[in-house]
Amino acid sequence: MNTNKFMLVGDDSAFGNLTAREVYDGIADKPNDAKVEVVESWEKITWRRFCKNKVAFWSMVLLLGIVLMAVLAPVIAPFNPNTTVGDFDAAPSAAHLLGTDDVGMDILSRLIYGSRVSLIVGVGSVFIYALIGITLGLLSGYLGGTVDGVIMRITEVFMAYPHFMIIMVIVSLIGPNMMTVMLVMGVMGWPPICRLVRGEVLKVKSMDYIASAVVTGYSPYTIVAKHILPNVLSPILVNATFGIASAILMEASLSFLGMGVQPPTASWGNMLTSAQSLTVLSEEPWRWIPPGIAVLTAVLAINFLGDGLNEAIGGDSK
Amino acid sequence: MKETILSVKDLTISFQTLDGKISAVQGVSFDLKKGETLAIVGESGSGKSVSMKAINRVLPKSNTKYEQGEIVYEGRNLLAISEGEMEKIRGKKIAMIFQDPMTSLNPTMTVGMQIAESIIKHQKMSKDEAMREACNLMDLVGIRNPKTSSKNYPHQFSGGMRQRVMIALSLACKPDILIADEPTTALDVTIQAQILDLIDELKQKLHMSVIFITHDLGVVAHVADRVAVMYAGRIVEIGTAEEVFYYPQNPYTWGLICSMPSIDTKEAILYSIPGAPPNLMNMPKGDAFAPRNSYALAIDFEEKPPLFKVSESHYAATWLLHPNAPKVTPPAEILRRYEIFKSFYKTTEEVEVYDQCTSSFAG
Numbered sequence: 001m002n003t004n005k006f007m008l009v010g011d012d013s014a015f016g017n018l019t020a021r022e023v024y025d026g027i028a029d030k031p032n033d034a035k036v037e038v039v040e041s042w043e044k045i046t047w048r049r050f051c052k053n054k055v056a057f058w059s060m061v062l063l064l065g066i067v068l069m070a071v072l073a074p075v076i077a078p079f080n081p082n083t084t085v086g087d088f089d090a091a092p093s094a095a096h097l098l099g100t101d102d103v104g105m106d107i108l109s110r111l112i113y114g115s116r117v118s119l120i121v122g123v124g125s126v127f128i129y130a131l132i133g134i135t136l137g138l139l140s141g142y143l144g145g146t147v148d149g150v151i152m153r154i155t156e157v158f159m160a161y162p163h164f165m166i167i168m169v170i171v172s173l174i175g176p177n178m179m180t181v182m183l184v185m186g187v188m189g190w191p192p193i194c195r196l197v198r199g200e201v202l203k204v205k206s207m208d209y210i211a212s213a214v215v216t217g218y219s220p221y222t223i224v225a226k227h228i229l230p231n232v233l234s235p236i237l238v239n240a241t242f243g244i245a246s247a248i249l250m251e252a253s254l255s256f257l258g259m260g261v262q263p264p265t266a267s268w269g270n271m272l273t274s275a276q277s278l279t280v281l282s283e284e285p286w287r288w289i290p291p292g293i294a295v296l297t298a299v300l301a302i303n304f305l306g307d308g309l310n311e312a313i314g315g316d317s318k
Numbered sequence: 319m320k321e322t323i324l325s326v327k328d329l330t331i332s333f334q335t336l337d338g339k340i341s342a343v344q345g346v347s348f349d350l351k352k353g354e355t356l357a358i359v360g361e362s363g364s365g366k367s368v369s370m371k372a373i374n375r376v377l378p379k380s381n382t383k384y385e386q387g388e389i390v391y392e393g394r395n396l397l398a399i400s401e402g403e404m405e406k407i408r409g410k411k412i413a414m415i416f417q418d419p420m421t422s423l424n425p426t427m428t429v430g431m432q433i434a435e436s437i438i439k440h441q442k443m444s445k446d447e448a449m450r451e452a453c454n455l456m457d458l459v460g461i462r463n464p465k466t467s468s469k470n471y472p473h474q475f476s477g478g479m480r481q482r483v484m485i486a487l488s489l490a491c492k493p494d495i496l497i498a499d500e501p502t503t504a505l506d507v508t509i510q511a512q513i514l515d516l517i518d519e520l521k522q523k524l525h526m527s528v529i530f531i532t533h534d535l536g537v538v539a540h541v542a543d544r545v546a547v548m549y550a551g552r553i554v555e556i557g558t559a560e561e562v563f564y565y566p567q568n569p570y571t572w573g574l575i576c577s578m579p580s581i582d583t584k585e586a587i588l589y590s591i592p593g594a595p596p597n598l599m600n601m602p603k604g605d606a607f608a609p610r611n612s613y614a615l616a617i618d619f620e621e622k623p624p625l626f627k628v629s630e631s632h633y634a635a636t637w638l639l640h641p642n643a644p645k646v647t648p649p650a651e652i653l654r655r656y657e658i659f660k661s662f663y664k665t666t667e668e669v670e671v672y673d674q675c676t677s678s679f680a681g
Contacts, residue, residue, distance in 0.1 A: 144380065145380060207421055208416045208417075208418055208421040208422040209421060209422050209423050209424045209425075211376060211416065211422075212414070212416055212422045212423070212484070212487070213424070214374075214376050214408065215374050215376055215408050215409060215412075215413065215414040216408065216409035216413070216436045216439075216487065216488075216490075217405045217406065217407070217408035217409030217410055217436075217439065217440060218405070218409075218435075218436075218439060219405060222439070226424075226427070226435070227424050227427075230424075230426035230427070231424070231425065231426050233426075
């Protein structure tokens, strides 16, 4: 049966009575029709890619847990966090799972309420500086020329000063509390994001689809809002995520130094203040280990989440 | 004679750069008639894209200088009106398609929305109506299942399909003039013909005038009614497609045609014009093409040739057409084309007009 080696095995009946043109069209049509079925938005694709990164995914779950804890603080906290509810300096027990501090306040309840401060300050300050930074960055990148020059010089002035010191000075002038810390960090933190946005705008501005938007007759406002902004959002999102982590750290540092959230209001940072004392550090670990771990996990989780987002959006992951 | 819809007069544009002034366009004039396709042909850097972008005024504002000239559309000089007025003309009256469909669509917006947005902006329709209109347009340009595909993002389309979307987008407001800036250069050869046919078909349906910018003479032959050849910022020859292809007068056009492969080409090595286009920063004195021109006359190095009239519709900028110029013999390929041209017009009276022209130049 070797005679059939060269037999035509393709189904030539498929061509039937069609002309070559019709056959060609038929072949040309198929991929298009096939493609039309797939309606998957950019968000869905990013989400799918993000979920493949297990560390990032579980970090997000952990963060959602922290957010839930902050929101439900009054429900889940066993005691009022800001008053004396037990013995001073009591080690963990059944009544006070994580012990009490030097004025007899419940550490667990303070830890739970402290998450509120960290999240509000973290998200709030990033929101403020992202708003300023994105606006100025868009203006600077899109308008160029003198506007760009002025905004960039201001940015450089802001970046040339030691950040932490300025914040400490301002906070001590206005008086330390959660709102001032958040506002000051928000107003001081915009230059990096402004530069980032400006760079992205310059990149996107030279793309053909912006030229195409111009020749379609859109106003500069529409072009910036609908065609440039959505295309520079991804790097901003990633940057903002990391920004939240550093804002939480900054708040903890300020509170640790007594320049942030003031007791009796609980914050992870001012709970750590107790660790300044050698006795507490060596003999009462329940007073500083829990807030320390809380800051560490929150910041690590946010950074992993940021990395995951970066990979999912950037498209250069394995 | 069809009525003129757009008239460019003596357009001169320069760019200010750190290295000095670049004269990109130097005194370009042409008329665009209603319903015709005008092809503008030239090498990279010949000023074809720059002069077309000037029509829509989308050149970078910071370093572009419109030295002189005007672009007249609907009785107004487009170079003199305000930016707000211009926004009403862009897209609605004069639309543009770009070279690379892969980068000309906004990647973060569904294609249907991109088309609809233009309709909402210019025709003041509601979003639903505009979306329906967008689907109609996508159907018109041959995209299947417009309802479903309008909800897709550009990356889900192939290059040819994206160019169809671009065309739908540019047609959204039924413009009078469509400027297509090398619309097929980035596409596969198999798709090119489809897109050219599509533009041609839509031109007929919507009664548009089309300006085609290209460096591909094959494309020109396919679509153009009239052809303008540009070199170093000037129009060196302009005429109907037949005239430019079969009765070319400018040695540069000869060079372009000879360097185009055809089924009849017998030589093993394809002709190419020697040398490179001149640096637009310091243009040589006289005819910019003279250094590369094997038919160059002494005067070419002294003085720029004006446009000589070959026929009512055909002009060429070469001193060879001057009554005192010596009679030269064009390359064999061009002579072959002259024969075709003559046989083509033998039955019409036009041939006499052309013969008169040649004889007067020869004498």
